[in-house]
Amino acid sequence: MNVLNIDSSMVRMLIPLVVVQLILQIVALVDLYKRERVKGGKKWIWVLVIIFGEIIGAAVYFIFGRKDA
Numbered sequence: 001m002n003v004l005n006i007d008s009s010m011v012r013m014l015i016p017l018v019v020v021q022l023i024l025q026i027v028a029l030v031d032l033y034k035r036e037r038v039k040g041g042k043k044w045i046w047v048l049v050i051i052f053g054e055i056i057g058a059a060v061y062f063i064f065g066r067k068d069a
Contacts, residue, residue, distance in 0.1 A: 020055070021054055021055045021058075024055060024058040024059070025050055025051065025054070025055075025057075025058050027058075028050045028057075028058040028061050028062060029047065029050055029051075031061075031062075031066070032046050032047065032050065032061065032065075035066065035067070037067045038065050038066065038067050039064060039065050039066070039067050040065065046061055046065050049061060049065070
């Protein structure tokens with residue numbers, strides 16, 4: 001008996017979501033690293049938002065955190 005009761009079809013559906021999440025987080029962190037200024041002034045706060053916010057955190061950074069050069 002599987003303790004988590006997860007079948008292989010569910011895992012196959014989750015893999016693309018995890019890949020998109022990781023790509024989005026990496027792109028957001030690279031963009032954050034390259035920027036001199038961000039809204040709010042503190043890059044470390046945005047790092048936490050991106051990492052712990054997962055997909056939503058990276059999206060919030062792209063929508064609200066980026067400051068025009």
